[in-house]
Amino acid sequence: MSDDHTHVQEFFTARAADWDSRFPDDGPAYAAAIAELGLREGDRVLDAGCGTGRALPPLRAAVGAPGIVVGADLTWAMLEAAVRAGRDQEGLLLLADVGALPLVSGSFDAVFAAGLIAHLPHPSENLSELRRVVRPGGTLALFHPIGRAALAARQGRQITPDDLRSEPNLRSLLSRSGWRMTSYVDEDARFLALAVRED
Template sequence: MTKSEFFSELSASWDREHSRPGELERLRDFAGHFRLGPGERVLDAGCGSGRLVALILEEVGAGGSLVELDFAPGMIERARLKTADPRVDFQIGDAHDLPFPDSDFNKVIALALLPHLDDRCAALKEFRRVLKPGGMLVIAHQLGREALDRLHAESSGPVRRDRLPEKAVLAGWLATAGFSSCEIVDEPGQYIAWALA
């Protein structure tokens, strides 16, 4: 089974799994780390079932726009059900080969995506390419590296070998991809990187 098929199959239960008591509030708090602002054009890469749609739209406001992109058709089908808002575009696509022109976005958010990418460096270069100068990539996980790696190692299916890089490794990849600066935190409960194009 490919990863895209794996995530498409998971899509039916994804929202249920992430709607336990307190989960939405926790995500809302966590979304503060995305540093979103009014009028921004945002790419939600590996958007899954669209858990972030409402939160992002609230922050970017009437003048903003959002692309929800995922390579698993099942996830995009679910995400589409979340809104008919004209500010949102839904696309089935691969983070390694983004269907957007250079310098298209103010912000790229990759929530719980990085470990699953086959060629992380190639995807980071794509994120850098589609960001406007001064735009920001936010790589975010609601678990620290050790806990997330353990979770994947204990899972079955094609994600069991997926791992997050140590901070210094990620910093090197981001520099190679052309980001001018980055800040990375890895602590219990969160692993977040902010990188400036």
């Protein structure tokens, strides 16, 4: 396992037990972002970097009983927290690296990724891997429950011009990875970029 992966695992393992209690009010923001994915009953959706599985209940509600919901995360402690919260009832949990998913190409209609992009060791390659598992015309949502400025303030840092989540940087990154950005919102209350898989 690479040093990048070890760092991400250590970061989230240390925070898994109280993750949900630190951010108790994010539920409505997750639900609103998922609504914008345009999922239909019976769709297949991947929650990439699912953490404690907070997106799984609204994802399940969006695709209904016939749909398929898979949550993949690199950190075992986060998946354990998802199980303790009962969110494994909403979908299949998978211990996996989003840079090398053990999933069939083109097998999903959409990917939801909350807070993932800042933790990708190789963003272009990793987003290409997410593209691989989505059918042509499938969608990607890159989400965070607060915007870039609010997150930077929370972390005591400044936003720099090379921030991956700035609109021009992210649009270019997505394009290089086989995605076409269709919308971009960066407000205090949320960050949400939507993209479609190019054929």
